[in-house]
Amino acid sequence: MPELPEVETVARELGRKLKGRKIVSVEVRAPKIISIGPATLPPVRAASPAAVARFKKIAVGQKFVSVRRRAKLLIFDLSGPWTMLVHLKMTGQFIFEDVRLRKMTGGKYRLLNKAAAPKLQLPARHTHVVFRFSDKSALYFNDVRKFGYLKLVHDNELGQVREFSEYGPEPLDKKFTLQVFVDRVSARPKAKIKQVLMDNKVVVGIGNIYSDEILFHAGVRPAREVAKLSAQELAKIYRHIRPILQKAIQAKGSSVGDFVRTDGSWGRMGKFHYVYGRKGQKCKKCGSIIQAIKLGGRTGSFCPQCQA
DNA sequence: TATATTGTTACACC
DNA sequence: TGGTGTAACAATAT
Numbered sequence A: 001m002p003e004l005p006e007v008e009t010v011a012r013e014l015g016r017k018l019k020g021r022k023i024v025s026v027e028v029r030a031p032k033i034i035s036i037g038p039a040t041l042p043p044v045r046a047a048s049p050a051a052v053a054r055f056k057k058i059a060v061g062q063k064f065v066s067v068r069r070r071a072k073l074l075i076f077d078l079s080g081p082w083t084m085l086v087h088l089k090m091t092g093q094f095i096f097e098d099v100r101l102r103k104m105t106g107g108k109y110r111l112l113n114k115a116a117a118p119k120l121q122l123p124a125r126h127t128h129v130v131f132r133f134s135d136k137s138a139l140y141f142n143d144v145r146k147f148g149y150l151k152l153v154h155d156n157e158l159g160q161v162r163e164f165s166e167y168g169p170e171p172l173d174k175k176f177t178l179q180v181f182v183d184r185v186s187a188r189p190k191a192k193i194k195q196v197l198m199d200n201k202v203v204v205g206i207g208n209i210y211s212d213e214i215l216f217h218a219g220v221r222p223a224r225e226v227a228k229l230s231a232q233e234l235a236k237i238y239r240h241i242r243p244i245l246q247k248a249i250q251a252k253g254s255s256v257g258d259f260v261r262t263d264g265s266w267g268r269m270g271k272f273h274y275v276y277g278r279k280g281q282k283c284k285k286c287g288s289i290i291q292a293i294k295l296g297g298r299t300g301s302f303c304p305q306c307q308a
Numbered sequence B: 001t002a003t004a005t006t007g008t009t010a011c012a013c014c
Numbered sequence C: 001t002g003g004t005g006t007a008a009c010a011a012t013a014t
Helices: A004-018 A049-059 A099-104 A155-160 A162-166 A178-186 A193-197 A208-218 A231-250
Strands: A023-028 A034-036 A064-070 A073-078 A082-087 A092-097 A127-133 A138-143 A149-154 A291-295 A298-302
Touching (some): A004 A064, A004 A073, A004 A231, A034 A049, A049 A082, A049 A149, A082 A092, A082 A155, A149 A155, A155 A162, A193 A298, A208 A298
Parallel strands (some): A034 A149
Antiparallel strands (some): A023 A127, A073 A082, A092 A138, A291 A298
């Protein structure tokens, strides 16, 4: 489940690996994944053969300049006047294949870090788009659910991309102060705190995993109404947002579900989870049994002893 | 075969 | 009208 730390991990790793690499071919195995233009939605229908051809024509010959992140969206700056926006949604993955690795393994991709990583052979069953580079290396986009998307936007139209205009502040940004947090959260007095934390209009990048973890460390139950939280509780929640996200970035993300790093290895943050995905297990702090509730169709996990 | 999964949007309801 | 909550949607594994 890629959230801010996982997307940040992918952005940093790909930025390093793709910088200056020239695309020599693009293989689109699932047309519904790709689209062109600033329109809000990924296409419900698969891109037409003409759109696929256009996507390839735009991308081939371009170099990757940089990879950034805004909220959970990856932003690939291309050398020409185009930008590629990528959302991993639930199960999207990027795997970068170094040509040296393929040579070493006789054409079958194997991971260097065998102990910590799943075995991969690429392209895999759920590989939907492949970028190949002039030095024979390649970038694979995999997505079991096919909810993710790759969207090419002309730089002149970046201002019209609705994802950007609706995003709230970045939690790691200096401008995200306690005052900003309290103001934005307080605008939703009747909503439940977990749902507000996960709302991209309030603050971006926090999903099910990290909202659970932040609330555990703050000692606040996920279903608490915002209006009934004290100033101290709000401040405590705020104070835990940055450290938890930063620790997760240091651990290269949580490999829950399908998330892998760009070499196919797993992030290590899952080891540090106190409540997410631990329903029925003992709380690491007090030994109580972790409980789960449904909030708007989503599961929230918490410790009944540590969280009030 | 029904169900669970999650970010995001659509829409009904006060 | 706008904030709020719920359902729906994408596709697949189990």
